Amino acid sequence: MATLLLVRHGHTDAAGKRLTGWAGGVHLNEAGRQQAERLVGRLDGIRVDHIVSSPLERCRETAAPLAEARRRRVDVRRAWIEVGYGDWTGRSISQLRRTKLWRRVMATPSNVRFPGGESLLEVQARAVDAAFELVAEHPRGTIVVISHADVIRLLVAQLAGMHADHLQRLSIDPGSITAVSLTAGVPRLLTLNDTGDLAVLRTGREKVGG
Secondary structure (H helix, E strand, C coil), X not given: XXXXXXXXXXXXXXXXXXXXXXXXXCCECHHHXXXXXXXXXXXXXXXXXXXXXXXXXXXXXXXXXXXXXXXXXXXXXXXXXXXXXXXXXXXXXXXXXXXXXXXXXXXXXXXXXXXCCCEHHHHHHHHHHHHHHHHHXXXXXXXXXXXXXXXXXXXXXXXXXXXXXXXXXXXXXCCCEEEEEEECCEEXXXXXXXXXXXXXXXXXXXXXXX
């Protein structure tokens, strides 16, 4: 059984204010750095076989304390990068909310391609491919993946059998951990958007009923 611990990078000053997309130079703020440091303690007692990160600074900075604590290198993979927002990159969310395309993003994201950028279905496809590539490399391992909210949401939607148009029903907060196991080809969602204790992952037991 392989387990993926999908971590959204820590908080930045741009979060919730503008779409940074693939733009460089976006770093963790003080709250984000604290979230990155806390990740080490939250994963204490949980095996970590591999650490993967989006190439963007905010993800690599989130991964760094854990990598140092576990004495593992960070495997930077472009497949886990943020959505390519194209011409929307750098624009404020308050402005974008007034556009017709934003309303489509909220209602039917499966039909959206960002101008000059990616479609959300393309992002979902690369995230799913990247996840199963890691599972093939570490079929019995626990892999920490530091990525971005929409990338994680799109992957979880696919693994949970949700239509991509239900993307907005999922919340992925900065510094949160979403855990999925993949065994015998059957995905299992273990935690979603967890920002606190991860005791359920330490027990290793599946719960039925109750």
